[in-house]
Amino acid sequence: xxxxxxxxxxxxxxxxxxxxxxxxxxxxxxxNFGIDFTGGSAWEVQxxxxxxxxxxxxxxxxxxxxxxxxQQVGDSGLxxxxxxxxxxxxxxxxxxxxxxALETLGTLDDDAEALETVGASVGRSIxxxxxxxxAAASVGVxxxxxxxxxxxxxxxxxxxxxxxxxxxDALFVLGVFSILGHFFGVEIDALFITAxxxxxxxxxxxxxxxxxxxxxNLKLNPDxxxxxxxxHSVGQTLVRSxxxxxxxxxxxxxxxxxxxxxxxxxxxALLIGTIAGTYSSIFNASQLLVAWQYGEIQGWFRKFxxxxxxxxxxxxxxxA
Amino acid sequence: xxxxxxxxxLLIFVLTLAAGWIDLPGTTLDLGGFKADHPVREGLDLxxxxxxxxxxxPPGGGSVDGETLQGTRDTLExxxxxxxxxxxxxxxRGDNQVVVELPGVVDPDQAVEVLRETALLxxxxxxxxxxxxxxxxxxxxxxxxxxxxxxxxxxTVASTPGSTELTPDPTSPxxxxxxxxxxxxxxxxxRDPITGQPLVAFELSGDASExxxxxxxxxxxxxxxxxVDKEVISSPNIREPISGEGTIDGMTALxxxxxxxxxxxxxxxxxxEVVSSRTVGPSLGADSLDRSLVAxxxxxxxxxxxxxxxxxxxxxxxxxxxxxxxxxxxxxxKLIPVTLTLPGIAGFILSIGMAVDANVLIFSRMxxxxxxxxxxxxxxxxxxxxxxxxxxxxxxxxxITCLILYWFGQYTGASxxxxxxxxxxxxxxxxxxxxxxxxxxxxxxxxxxxxIRDPWLxxxxxxxxxxxxTDRSQVA
Numbered sequence: 001x002x003x004x005x006x007x008x009x010x011x012x013x014x015x016x017x018x019x020x021x022x023x024x025x026x027x028x029x030x031x032n033f034g035i036d037f038t039g040g041s042a043w044e045v046q047x048x049x050x051x052x053x054x055x056x057x058x059x060x061x062x063x064x065x066x067x068x069x070x071q072q073v074g075d076s077g078l079x080x081x082x083x084x085x086x087x088x089x090x091x092x093x094x095x096x097x098x099x100x101a102l103e104t105l106g107t108l109d110d111d112a113e114a115l116e117t118v119g120a121s122v123g124r125s126i127x128x129x130x131x132x133x134x135a136a137a138s139v140g141v142x143x144x145x146x147x148x149x150x151x152x153x154x155x156x157x158x159x160x161x162x163x164x165x166x167x168x169d170a171l172f173v174l175g176v177f178s179i180l181g182h183f184f185g186v187e188i189d190a191l192f193i194t195a196x197x198x199x200x201x202x203x204x205x206x207x208x209x210x211x212x213x214x215x216x217n218l219k220l221n222p223d224x225x226x227x228x229x230x231x232h233s234v235g236q237t238l239v240r241s242x243x244x245x246x247x248x249x250x251x252x253x254x255x256x257x258x259x260x261x262x263x264x265x266x267x268x269a270l271l272i273g274t275i276a277g278t279y280s281s282i283f284n285a286s287q288l289l290v291a292w293q294y295g296e297i298q299g300w301f302r303k304f305x306x307x308x309x310x311x312x313x314x315x316x317x318x319x320a
Numbered sequence: 321x322x323x324x325x326x327x328x329x330l331l332i333f334v335l336t337l338a339a340g341w342i343d344l345p346g347t348t349l350d351l352g353g354f355k356a357d358h359p360v361r362e363g364l365d366l367x368x369x370x371x372x373x374x375x376x377x378p379p380g381g382g383s384v385d386g387e388t389l390q391g392t393r394d395t396l397e398x399x400x401x402x403x404x405x406x407x408x409x410x411x412x413r414g415d416n417q418v419v420v421e422l423p424g425v426v427d428p429d430q431a432v433e434v435l436r437e438t439a440l441l442x443x444x445x446x447x448x449x450x451x452x453x454x455x456x457x458x459x460x461x462x463x464x465x466x467x468x469x470x471x472x473x474x475x476t477v478a479s480t481p482g483s484t485e486l487t488p489d490p491t492s493p494x495x496x497x498x499x500x501x502x503x504x505x506x507x508x509x510x511r512d513p514i515t516g517q518p519l520v521a522f523e524l525s526g527d528a529s530e531x532x533x534x535x536x537x538x539x540x541x542x543x544x545x546x547x548v549d550k551e552v553i554s555s556p557n558i559r560e561p562i563s564g565e566g567t568i569d570g571m572t573a574l575x576x577x578x579x580x581x582x583x584x585x586x587x588x589x590x591x592x593e594v595v596s597s598r599t600v601g602p603s604l605g606a607d608s609l610d611r612s613l614v615a616x617x618x619x620x621x622x623x624x625x626x627x628x629x630x631x632x633x634x635x636x637x638x639x640x641x642x643x644x645x646x647x648x649x650x651x652x653x654k655l656i657p658v659t660l661t662l663p664g665i666a667g668f669i670l671s672i673g674m675a676v677d678a679n680v681l682i683f684s685r686m687x688x689x690x691x692x693x694x695x696x697x698x699x700x701x702x703x704x705x706x707x708x709x710x711x712x713x714x715x716x717x718x719x720i721t722c723l724i725l726y727w728f729g730q731y732t733g734a735s736x737x738x739x740x741x742x743x744x745x746x747x748x749x750x751x752x753x754x755x756x757x758x759x760x761x762x763x764x765x766x767x768x769x770x771x772i773r774d775p776w777l778x779x780x781x782x783x784x785x786x787x788x789x790t791d792r793s794q795v796a
Contacts, residue, residue, distance in 0.1 A: 259662075
């Protein structure tokens with residue numbers, strides 16, 4: 001078995017390198033928020049023939065909606081178009097007028113129409129709730145891990161390392177979607193927040209399995225160095241981590257390839273998060289435990305801040 | 321030990337049969353009509369429909385109180401029922417919103433129009449007769465059939481199939497409106513000081529007191545009817561003349577509560593504003609469902625193949641356990657009932673991944689025990705005992721996030737999100753059961769019968785069954 005824990009700085013560097021573009025994209029371009037957060041309407045219509053998006057934009061503009069953006073969605077044979085515009089009320093006279101305008105270009109299929117309208121105030125409160133939900137999930141998980149690992153020397157540390165690994169995964173998913181949003185117009189909606197929370201749950205799920213093994217091995221081999229124990233535990237759970245990920249990735253890939261377009265971005269977020277979660281549970285979470293236990297993290301902080309606790313060196317956690 | 325295992329095996333067998341029976345589509349082999357009562361509930365995204373969030377905006381600003389909101393909700397529920405939508409969902413949210421979900425509604429435009437109307441409360445005189453609750457009437461208050469403005473939910477939806485009952489028979493008599501919601505200033509539930517019976521007390525404002533006094537004085541002993549949106553909700557008897565304040569008795573506490581809510585909401589006549597809506601065409605949903613099913617079947621088959629190739633006999637057992645798991649989860653979805661949505665199906669498929677994980681953990685542990693030289697039966701028990709803490713802890717963490725997701729989804733009013741949280745939660749809970757009980761019992765049974773002799777079946781090389789004293793940490 002490779003000595004994974006010994007190469008921890010390499011793993012941290014890989015994570016860091018992957019996160020840099022995510023960070024930059026988030027800072028420069030931010031996230032492309034959809035109507036769930038900004039308010040407005042997303043209107044999907046289906047024609048019986050091909051229609052130019054420019055023509056659609058033109059007739060809608062003439063009917064008093066110059067702000068629309070139109071793009072084709074779904075399989076090209078379906079002639080489906082997504083119209084984004086400011087709030088358009090279902091059942092309103094204006095909607096009937098716009099529908100009439102669109103009908104001048106071709107026949108619309110009533111049964112395949114979809115309209116989602118979110119009021120601006122609703123959008124704001126959904127945004128607030130999203131932040132609250134992610135924060136609550138983090139705190140809930142932190143508390144549970146601290147409780148589950150109360151028998152160890154430093155239960156909070158396990159919680160903190162799991163959360164750091166989880167933030168790594170969440171940030172990665174956010175970063176990728178920020179990049180996708182900039183280049184491909186992929187939007188962040190309430191369903192994305194759902195995916196993000198699931199990734200958080202899954203990431204922690206994975207990390208706990210490794211931590212559980214560390215907890216057990218600490219009891220079995222109290223004389224081994226902490227690094228040895230972590231390395232051994234990661235090795236023992238490696239096959240399981242990879243196998244579990246493979247099964248989840250297989251199901252998600254099936255959903256991505258064969259599932260409907262409605263959930264495509266949702267599944268993509270889950271897929272990216274699952275892969276990041278597996279990486280971070282093997283290469284980050286448990287290695288962070290070692291780095292902390294050996295005072296390396298405190299050392300990094302000291303480099304930056306010039307003060308802080310002296311690193312504690314020692315082969316055994318009993319001295320730490 | 322062995323008899324307990326047999327009993328367990330029998331229990332699992334019966335459970336699987338029962339779950340499988342509930343899962344069967346339609347009314348196949350329906351005993352006693354039980355299954356007909358438990359169809360699969362499909363969300364908006366699967367069967368199309370309308371979800372709309374209405375916000376109560378009292379005239380002149382201000383806020384509505386909880387009771388008025390509840391009354392508004394009840395009014396909306398009655399209108400929705402009249403629309404003839406199967407399994408509507410109407411719930412209040414926050415302090416001033418009501419979420420209405422109408423799966424499979426044919427014409428969302430008209431449905432929204434019906435919902436947005438301000439409730440019209442009237443007290444009418446039915447020429448002395450006592451109208452039964454639910455009767456649709458015509459009244460003198462702006463009420464000519466065919467005038468869509470004055471007939472909320474009346475003529476405007478007459479063309480929609482299933483909503484014809486909204487329109488009263490045009491030949492029915494037109495009753496006189498005595499007072500309307502505007503004349504009512506308050507209503508509340510109280511109790512008769514002497515008999516202790518529940519009463520609905522109401523107060524009238526200014527001019528209406530006199531009108532109402534004159535009317536009740538002239539019709540003592542006769543019936544009047546309270547009407548919301550032209551539908552009779554109560555027909556009390558006039559016992560004595562009433563001027564400013566009156567009470568209505570002869571109801572259960574619950575009925576009194578409902579009536580007072582109706583009066584209160586009607587008194588305010590709270591206008592409703594659509595703050596968000598989502599409509600999905602019916603053909604979109606069917607397409608999405610088919611695609612998800614294909615995806616689910618492909619995904620599961622590949623996972624099953626992987627499990628069998630990698631873990632061999634235990635892999636086969638885990639696939640059997642997964643099938644049982646799927647059957648039980650799906651039966652629960654039907655019984656609870658969980659509204660199935662596309663993300664919900666994704667959540668369920670994801671939970672299958674987690675269920676596989678529990679099996680993977682157990683088998684890995686079992687292999688280790690075997691490599692350490694344990695006999696098979698002890699390796700099975702050891703494998704389970706060692707894998708349990710991590711299975712428990714990791715799944716509890718997932719359940720915590722599910723609960724938070726559910727809360728988040730409830731707030732955003734999206735059944736899409738709550739559906740996902742609920743299916744994932746149930747999936748994880750059932751997977752705990754299936755891993756610990758089903759897989760274990762099946763393994764024990766095979767071990768008892770003595771089928772598993774060949775180490776190859778367990779995914780081990782022949783040399784693996786000897787212990788390795790050199791590997792210090794694994795002997796511990």
